[in-house]
Amino acid sequence: MMVSHEKRSFLTTMVKWILGAVGISIAGGIGLFASFNSGEKKTREFSEEMLRKLVPDAPLHVPEASAWIYRKSSDSSLVALEDRCTHLGCRQKWNPERNLFECPCHGSEFDLSGDVKRGPASRALPKFHLIVENGTVRLTGFPQKPS
Numbered sequence: 001m002m003v004s005h006e007k008r009s010f011l012t013t014m015v016k017w018i019l020g021a022v023g024i025s026i027a028g029g030i031g032l033f034a035s036f037n038s039g040e041k042k043t044r045e046f047s048e049e050m051l052r053k054l055v056p057d058a059p060l061h062v063p064e065a066s067a068w069i070y071r072k073s074s075d076s077s078l079v080a081l082e083d084r085c086t087h088l089g090c091r092q093k094w095n096p097e098r099n100l101f102e103c104p105c106h107g108s109e110f111d112l113s114g115d116v117k118r119g120p121a122s123r124a125l126p127k128f129h130l131i132v133e134n135g136t137v138r139l140t141g142f143p144q145k146p147s
């Protein structure tokens with residue numbers, strides 16, 4: 001069967017466009033994955049004023065630091081936990097009635113110390129160190145990425 005030059009040219013162009021779109025999609029996905037897994041250091045800071053809002057054992061979300069923070073009732077120490085689920089990285093929410101962090105994506109649950117209470121997540125929420133200097137709280141010890 002003979003295919004006209006115009007049809008062949010059109011088909012060649014379409015195949016190139018499709019391959020180009022697939023290539024761009026794959027490259028974008030790899031870039032997103034790489035930036036998520038690169039361990040690149042981001043600044044996680046917030047005003048010391050936030051610490052005054054803390055109620056013992058009641059986590060407070062600090063979106064600018066991508067963390068949940070709370071003061072332990074047992075010894076008044078500060079705790080900062082990653083606000084992203086260790087399963088696939090969704091933001092978990094604190095449920096005060098159940099005293100659990102709940103992930104809205106696939107149902108993982110974590111207790112106040114960040115330990116897994118229900119999967120599919122298999123790793124605890126990473127903890128940060130808190131450094132308070134000149135009115136700013138800085139979180140260090142960048143957490144592991146979700147598995």
Ligand code: FES
Nearest residue numbers: 085087088103106
């Ligand atoms: S991302 Fe949280 S359970 Fe899947």
